[in-house]
Amino acid sequence: EAGVAQSPRYKIIEKRQSVAFWCNPISGHATLYWYQQILGQGPKLLIQFQNNGVVDDSQLPKDRFSAERLKGVDSTLKIQPAKLEDSAVYLCASTPSPMSSYEQYFGPGTRLTVT
Amino acid sequence: AQSVTQLGSHVSVSEGALVLLRCNYSSSVPPYLFWYVQYPNQGLQLLLKYTTGATLVKGINGFEAEFKKSETSFHLTKPSAHMSDAAEYFCAVSEGGGSYIPTFGRGTSLIVHP
Numbered sequence: 001e002a003g004v005a006q007s008p009r010y011k012i013i014e015k016r017q018s019v020a021f022w023c024n025p026i027s028g029h030a031t032l033y034w035y036q037q038i039l040g041q042g043p044k045l046l047i048q049f050q051n052n053g054v055v056d057d058s059q060l061p062k063d064r065f066s067a068e069r070l071k072g073v074d075s076t077l078k079i080q081p082a083k084l085e086d087s088a089v090y091l092c093a094s095t096p097s098p099m100s101s102y103e104q105y106f107g108p109g110t111r112l113t114v115t
Numbered sequence: 116a117q118s119v120t121q122l123g124s125h126v127s128v129s130e131g132a133l134v135l136l137r138c139n140y141s142s143s144v145p146p147y148l149f150w151y152v153q154y155p156n157q158g159l160q161l162l163l164k165y166t167t168g169a170t171l172v173k174g175i176n177g178f179e180a181e182f183k184k185s186e187t188s189f190h191l192t193k194p195s196a197h198m199s200d201a202a203e204y205f206c207a208v209s210e211g212g213g214s215y216i217p218t219f220g221r222g223t224s225l226i227v228h229p
Contacts, residue, residue, distance in 0.1 A: 043205075106160070108157050
């Protein structure tokens, strides 16, 4: 089966610019997650979707970050405006359901550099 | 609350030597424990997991880990390192069952010398 797809793989922007990342989960996976992985740290959950609804966005900096999963399949994460500290790898993951959240399937990530 | 501590941000071994990556966890309930591996420019891949039952779990690529409740540890080992094992390894803990999203450690970079 095809894995989690993400694009772009790399992005370089200047601070205060906007950027968007796209994720397509494994087919049939109802639950989708976005993580932020800062260099030297483990992934930190930003937001969790169940189908097209938000389950947990408590760690999402809502003043600049937004995410949507309108049709319950692919998802977009946006940063507007970007700050230097947003430089990180943004990982998307999926699981068949929330009850299997502990075993996640990760995409390759998007490496964002903010200059 | 759950947390994970990985001892050593970098571990260096020679090819053929024993690999030991250390992980200690904190959890208020019986934990589920995981090791993930991340190769350069790739996402995380599940290496092995402990949920219940046998405390010694075997994973892919010859890795194994042992859950020691008394020591709150879940160290990852491999008898003989291969050059292809060079990667970042993350220990993770999930509390109470499948519905809980894992908390990841900071990662340990495994360096394998010829």
